Amino acid sequence: EDQVTQSPEALRLQEGESSSLNCSYTVSGLRGLFWYRQDPGKGPEFLFTLYSAGEEKEKERLKATLTKKESFLHITAPKPEDSATYLCAVQASVGYIPTFGRGTSLIVHP
Amino acid sequence: SQTIHQWPATLVQPVGSPLSLECTVEGTSNPNLYWYRQAAGRGLQLLFYSVGIGQISSEVPQNLSASRPQDRQFILSSKKLLLSDSGFYLCAGEQGNGNTIYFGEGSWLTVV
Numbered sequence: 001e002d003q004v005t006q007s008p009e010a011l012r013l014q015e016g017e018s019s020s021l022n023c024s025y026t027v028s029g030l031r032g033l034f035w036y037r038q039d040p041g042k043g044p045e046f047l048f049t050l051y052s053a054g055e056e057k058e059k060e061r062l063k064a065t066l067t068k069k070e071s072f073l074h075i076t077a078p079k080p081e082d083s084a085t086y087l088c089a090v091q092a093s094v095g096y097i098p099t100f101g102r103g104t105s106l107i108v109h110p
Numbered sequence: 111s112q113t114i115h116q117w118p119a120t121l122v123q124p125v126g127s128p129l130s131l132e133c134t135v136e137g138t139s140n141p142n143l144y145w146y147r148q149a150a151g152r153g154l155q156l157l158f159y160s161v162g163i164g165q166i167s168s169e170v171p172q173n174l175s176a177s178r179p180q181d182r183q184f185i186l187s188s189k190k191l192l193l194s195d196s197g198f199y200l201c202a203g204e205q206g207n208g209n210t211i212y213f214g215e216g217s218w219l220t221v222v
Contacts, residue, residue: 034211043114043200043213087154089211096142096204098211102153 002027006088006101013078013108021073021104023088033071034098035064036087044087047073078108112137116201116214123221129174129188131217133201136182141203143184144211145176148198160184196221 005024013019025033032051036044048057050066057064061082063074073086085103092099113136123129135141145157156169158176166176173192177185184201201214 036213041198041216041218043116043216046210046212049210097156097159100154 002090002092002099004088004090004099004101006086006104008104009102010105011107013075013106015079015108015110016077018074018076018078020075021086021106023071023073023101024069025071025088025090025099026069027090027092027099029093031091031093031096033066034089034091035071035073036089038085038087038103040085047086075106078106080108080110082106083108111210112141112203112205112212114201114203114212114214116199116217118217119215120218121220123191123219125193125221126190129186129191129195129219131186131199131201131219133184133186133203133214134182135184135203138182138203138205140181141205143178144202144204145184145186146200146202148200148216150198154200158186191221193221195219 003026007022032049034049035047037047038044048064053066053068055066061076065072085105087103089098089100115134117132143160146154147157148154158166158168160166160178163178174188199217202211204211
């Protein structure tokens with residue numbers, strides 16, 4: 001059974017204080033790993049897809065990396081508008097139903 | 111990219127009343143479609159998924175049902191709502207397998 005564990009559950013940062021969110025996964029062959037941002041009361045917004053170990057993708061202050069067992073979402077010099085819940089999901093190479101983690105709630109204080 | 115439309119955005123329904131949440135997809139054909147429920151502080155619970163018209167798979171036995179009458183239309187229904195059906199419902203779509211999954215804006219359901 002595919003599993004995704006995100007840590008920490010909650011993270012409070014000061015504006016400008018860089019940090020990383022972790023997504024550990026077990027899957028029988030990885031087809032893709034997805035990162036989403038979700039604002040309160042809204043649907044998840046797609047950020048990145050990573051397909052193979054060593055791959056990295058960046059968007060503004062966010063950078064996602066992937067190894068064979070985990071993915072990190074690095075947030076550099078965060079701003080209050082980066083406050084949101086960040087979700088990670090994996091899709092196995094067999095089948096197609098994605099497995100989601102419970103998310104990390106990020107609050108960035110000004 | 112795909113755009114997922116969901117409606118209504120919010121609704122308050124009495125216990126025992128019926129439910130119909132609708133989801134339509136733009137920008138792709140023959141997508142895989144999903145209905146999720148998200149409880150406060152918890153992850154996404156997969157309710158139903160569909161790989162084509164009339165093809166519905168259920169992940170969790172419950173008071174809800176789903177239908178896919180057209181390629182890009184996915185409907186979540188209930189004949190009689192329970193208090194426990196309250197929550198945030200999300201429709202998602204994916205073009206083929208292994209492609210990006212996009213979400214709608216969600217529907218807040220409160221059963222009173």
